[in-house]
Amino acid sequence: MATPPHHPRRSDTRRRIQDVALELFAEHGYEKTSLREIAERLDVTKAALYYHFKTKEDILVSISEDLARPVDELIAWAESQPRTLATKQEMLRRYSDALWGAVPLFRFIQENQATVRELSIGESIKSRITALSEMLKEPDSSLSAQVRCMTALFAMHAGMFAMQGIEGDPEEKRAAILEVALDLVAQAEASGVAG
Amino acid sequence: MATPPHHPRRSDTRRRIQDVALELFAEHGYEKTSLREIAERLDVTKAALYYHFKTKEDILVSISEDLARPVDELIAWAESQPRTLATKQEMLRRYSDALWGAVPLFRFIQENQATVRELSIGESIKSRITALSEMLKEPDSSLSAQVRCMTALFAMHAGMFAMQGIEGDPEEKRAAILEVALDLVAQAEASGVAG
Amino acid sequence: MATPPHHPRRSDTRRRIQDVALELFAEHGYEKTSLREIAERLDVTKAALYYHFKTKEDILVSISEDLARPVDELIAWAESQPRTLATKQEMLRRYSDALWGAVPLFRFIQENQATVRELSIGESIKSRITALSEMLKEPDSSLSAQVRCMTALFAMHAGMFAMQGIEGDPEEKRAAILEVALDLVAQAEASGVAG
């Protein structure tokens, strides 16, 4: 007997909509992706999308909720840890996992910042980034130390897609990026307080 | 007192359109900014925009042509220099100048990558970034050296806007970002070839 | 009494759009007929038209496909017949039926040749006319014999509308036109080969 409906079992269609939508959002941007396009790709009607989601934005919200959970977990974890360099570096390692675990979503966010900012997910994304950077940098450290911390973050964001210009095994590239990021927070720590 | 030009101020209109358009593009994104909105802000008709520009996209193209020139000049300059560390660092300094000389444009590009990619300016932007990164990194250096070079670039891009969360004088922040970027290429150089 | 279909009269809409569109196209021309006009006449929104047809041009294409079928059938039939005078005359009789069976369409085509030529239906219309005239005239007959054949065709086209200046029963007029056309091909046949 097939898997019993646990919850009424979030239908397969729902997931397929999310998949296709995310793919198209990431490819052409949120605004340029129409519901017609999504529906056509799935061979269903636009109206079908509305059976599963309240609105276009809601599709995106649901995707983000499902895929960005690891980042929230990482933040929750980090908040319970001592603010040591080791913790910060473990944060980066976990963040790398989270990003590479949902490349299309984070690519979408990276490439549609203007749009995302005006959508309801904008708020939660912003607060996650803020939380992460608050935990990485010491508030009373020098400006360049702070910059190094933020750069560690951006290096991972940008690195995810922009490194396609460099040859090499994806996992090695990811490792290289992480290494640079780890190094940056280490240097930030070393450079000490402002002055 | 300088007599104003014959026609009162007739047609700085073109410039005013560019200004308002860029402001709105940067604020709400390219797709969400309608020509109606631009026209209303300027208190002219939509048709007036079409007198000055062939197309919505053409407005953006013209802005980009006008404001991104310094980057092209920088690339031209760099191509005539020896590939030393000093040259690379001077490139970063000039790039910093170019970026901070047209913040709204580069903010727009940064935050609308998905859109920009599908627009005609996408090609020229991509080729500029490629050119810059080709000149910063040594092709046979280690992966992490290459990552460091690209990160130097991204640090400046992202830094331009994302540093708003950090207190401090803008010029000082810019200097701090540049410093980190300079440091990254220095480290890249130091770490030597792969292996 | 025939039970009307489930949905009251839902979507004979498509047919109604075609009808009104053709009427307006024939009355004011294709370009001067706006979709707003069509929609208003039907008391639906412009968007409703786009539910049923991809494009303004597509409305016309669909009309032409539906109504010009008899001409295609006639051509197919004629191609399987011997090239005798009797065949040619039967062609004209059937062509007369086809034309009078869809007067508004052929009136539209006749009166909007410049427009039609630049539309996708232009090609198919042109090829139909060519096919017909190729089958009516002998390639090696005298110039005036060929002119007579083409004139037989044009007489029917023009006659359909231009004869409104002449009093008399429509069916009688149609018969008179057909008679003249039949006579023209007979004369063409009689006049023999060039020389």
Added chain:
Amino acid sequence: MATPPHHPRRSDTRRRIQDVALELFAEHGYEKTSLREIAERLDVTKAALYYHFKTKEDILVSISEDLARPVDELIAWAESQPRTLATKQEMLRRYSDALWGAVPLFRFIQENQATVRELSIGESIKSRITALSEMLKEPDSSLSAQVRCMTALFAMHAGMFAMQGIEGDPEEKRAAILEVALDLVAQAEASGVAG
């Protein structure tokens, strides 16, 4: 000294506008030809067109007035002649001259009937055609005799452009068309009164 301004000498530009306009009207139709297009082809501004003509329609009117004069003269001449077969045939000969003397104009009229009908020139064109056909056909002759007369007219109209599918010297084709037309009125005459 150059030719003295006779009338202020209807400038050369005026004529050039008419030429280009007629060419484009005939090529793409009246509605699809924009003043911008005309102006661009002449390398002047749209506003310049308005110096020479009150409106778009006025350009067409002026062309028609200039080029269709021969038809009016022919009608005037015919009205002073006896209604014999010889007169009718001379009418056709002169009409052929008039048509072939201004091919683009008559091509335009032929291919844009729907448009022309709604323009001010429509009235004068219609009345000319009516006048001609009234003079060709005897009001109490048989229907088919009348059809033959109108067909003589249409043969010339349609023949002007549609004969491009037939090989042969243009002048010979024109002669062949005229011959058929002459023949048609002769037959009409011969077939006598209705009954």
Added chain:
DNA sequence: AATGAATGAGGATTCATTCAT
């Protein structure tokens, strides 16, 4: 004799969304 700048009206088309079935 012509231009530069602008307008107002209107064009076709697309979109997210709704609702009865």
Added chain:
DNA sequence: TATGAATGAATCCTCATTCAT
């Protein structure tokens, strides 16, 4: 669990026309 039919609002864009210079 979906569809078919439709809407209202908005989009970009084009056009004929005007007028001060």
